[in-house]
Amino acid sequence: MARSRLTPERESELYSAVLDLLGEVGYEALTMDAVAARTRSSKATLYRQWGSKPELVVKALRHNKPVQLAEIDTGSLRGDFHAVLQRTDDCQMEKNSALMRGLGQAVHSNPDLFQALRELLIEPELTGLGLMLQRAVDRGEVRPDNPALSFLPHMMIGAFAARELVEDRTVDQAFLIDYAEAVVFPALGV
Amino acid sequence: MARSRLTPERESELYSAVLDLLGEVGYEALTMDAVAARTRSSKATLYRQWGSKPELVVKALRHNKPVQLAEIDTGSLRGDFHAVLQRTDDCQMEKNSALMRGLGQAVHSNPDLFQALRELLIEPELTGLGLMLQRAVDRGEVRPDNPALSFLPHMMIGAFAARELVEDRTVDQAFLIDYAEAVVFPALGV
Numbered sequence: 001m002a003r004s005r006l007t008p009e010r011e012s013e014l015y016s017a018v019l020d021l022l023g024e025v026g027y028e029a030l031t032m033d034a035v036a037a038r039t040r041s042s043k044a045t046l047y048r049q050w051g052s053k054p055e056l057v058v059k060a061l062r063h064n065k066p067v068q069l070a071e072i073d074t075g076s077l078r079g080d081f082h083a084v085l086q087r088t089d090d091c092q093m094e095k096n097s098a099l100m101r102g103l104g105q106a107v108h109s110n111p112d113l114f115q116a117l118r119e120l121l122i123e124p125e126l127t128g129l130g131l132m133l134q135r136a137v138d139r140g141e142v143r144p145d146n147p148a149l150s151f152l153p154h155m156m157i158g159a160f161a162a163r164e165l166v167e168d169r170t171v172d173q174a175f176l177i178d179y180a181e182a183v184v185f186p187a188l189g190v
Numbered sequence: 191m192a193r194s195r196l197t198p199e200r201e202s203e204l205y206s207a208v209l210d211l212l213g214e215v216g217y218e219a220l221t222m223d224a225v226a227a228r229t230r231s232s233k234a235t236l237y238r239q240w241g242s243k244p245e246l247v248v249k250a251l252r253h254n255k256p257v258q259l260a261e262i263d264t265g266s267l268r269g270d271f272h273a274v275l276q277r278t279d280d281c282q283m284e285k286n287s288a289l290m291r292g293l294g295q296a297v298h299s300n301p302d303l304f305q306a307l308r309e310l311l312i313e314p315e316l317t318g319l320g321l322m323l324q325r326a327v328d329r330g331e332v333r334p335d336n337p338a339l340s341f342l343p344h345m346m347i348g349a350f351a352a353r354e355l356v357e358d359r360t361v362d363q364a365f366l367i368d369y370a371e372a373v374v375f376p377a378l379g380v
Contacts, residue, residue, distance in 0.1 A: 025299075028218035109216075114358075122355055147372035151349075153356045155373060158348010159341075165312055166343045168304075182337035183345060187373045 006049065014039050015060035022057065023098030027106035027113070030057070058116040061099075072128075077136040077190050081180055084128075090172040097160055097170045126153055133188075141190055148187035155184050196239065204229050205250035212247065213288030217296035217303070220247070248306040262318070267326040267380050271370055274318075280362040287350060287360045316343055323378075331380055338377035345374050 006014070017039045021030050032053055036043045050056035072083045100117075107114040129152055136142045142149065159179045163171045196204070207229045211220050222243055226233045240246035262273045278286075290307075297304040319342055326332045332339065349369045353361045 026218070026296075028216070106216075118355075126356065147368070148376065151369055151373050154348045154352035154369065155345065156348070157352035157355060158344045158346070161351040162344035162347035165308075165347060166316065178337070179341055179344065183341050183373070183377045186338065186377045186379070189376070 006045075012063065014041070015063040018056060018060040019095070019099060022060075022102040023095055024102070026102045027057065030102075032056075054110055054112055058112050061113075061116040061120045072132070073135065076139075077132065077141050077188070078180075078185065080132045080135075081184075082177070084132075085173045085176055093172065094170045097164060100160070101164070122153075125156075129153065129156070136188075136190070142188050146189055148189075151187070152184070155187065159183075196235075202253065204231070205253040208246060208250040209285070209289060212250075212292040213285055214292070216292040217247065220292075222246075244300055244302055248302050251303075251306040251310045262322070263325065266329075267322065267331050267378070268370075268375065270322045270325075271374075272367070274322075275363045275366055283362065284360045287354060290350070291354070312343075315346075319343065319346070326378070326380070332378050336379055338379075341377070342374070345377065349373075 014035075018030075018035055021034055021038055025034070030053065032043050032046050035041075035056065036046055046056065050059060072080050072087075074080050074083050103113065103117050107117050133142065133149055133152060137144050137149075148155075159176060160171050163169055163175060204225075208220075208225055211224055211228055215224070220243065222233050222236050225231075225246070226236055236246065240249060262270050262277075264270050264273050293303065293307050297307050323332065323339055323342060327334050327339075338345075349366060350361050353359055353365060
């Protein structure tokens with residue numbers, strides 16, 4: 001691969017534009033032409049730097065830093081949950097939802113993309129949630145054999161997906177708090 | 191529109207092939223050429239009969255009959271839930287999941303498609319679930335002010351979406367029963 005002539009700032013700007021476009025038009029409709037136009041770069045530069053559209057998208061996804069859940073430890077599950085929400089503003093949640101939608105079908109026919117989506121948006125969250133739940137179990141807030149423990153990802157992903165499908169809106173902090181109080185904490189016996 | 195020369199059986203066969211293709215390749219990649227090849231019809235026939243790809247897909251979605259939840263009434267919420275599952279076999283659930291994936295991004299840029307998806311896969315389920323829950327409230331199984339009542343669609347859609355994203359599998363009856371016992375019934379206080 002040719003040596004890069006992009007500064008880290010420029011690279012970061014480019015990745016961010018790719019993720020915005022992905023959320024707006026979806027993976028299928030995201031063309032190198034559209035990326036070139038949005039970022040005012042030449043297609044030649046894009047191809048020289050990233051080789052192909054899947055590579056560019058995967059790199060863009062990997063560049064985006066998810067919220068670090070693992071650092072949060074307030075002493076109660078409810079407190080941890082609120083702290084997580086405070087770190088992710090509504091605008092970021094809307095962007096993440098758009099990204100998930102934009103990747104939709106594409107991830108099922110492109111294993112690299114699926115892997116990048118999992119690594120960026122799913123696994124860090126699952127790991128963080130897992131630690132948070134383990135602390136709640138250790139403190140005695142949640143029984144270790146509570147069967148809802150393994151379904152937390154399903155409950156949370158459902159909140160995001162259904163908000164869009166049923167209500168045609170994206171999630172925000174207020175909605176997630178209501179949902180946690182109505183569904184997640186009762187299921188966990190908290 | 192020209193008079194149809196397709197028999198109802200042929201039409202039904204065609205719609206079913208469109209939905210299969212949609213689940214396999216997604217809306218963007220579903221071309222009239224692919225539909226023509228799969229159904230061994232001419233593109234001219236497809237265009238004469240349906241005008242355009244969105245119209246064809248919307249008609250195909252509308253033609254597909256969802257499970258009628260409203261007829262189910264076993265006398266308990268748990269019983270109703272099991273009865274619903276028995277009416278939808280695992281193969282049909284896999285097809286529905288593939289359809290949702292296949293429609294993914296496309297529904298957000300095509301209001302007719304979004305409306306068809308809602309009418310086919312979402313609203314009948316929500317209406318049926320609503321009646322089922324209302325009966326549970328009337329029987330005293332669920333408190334009328336239980337805040338989880340309005341989140342049942344979110345809990346259920348989450349089960350479908352997360353099963354794919356987290357576990358890379360589609361839902362089946364056994365999974366849905368475990369999920370309902372661990373999450374849905376406890377949240378509803380049943």
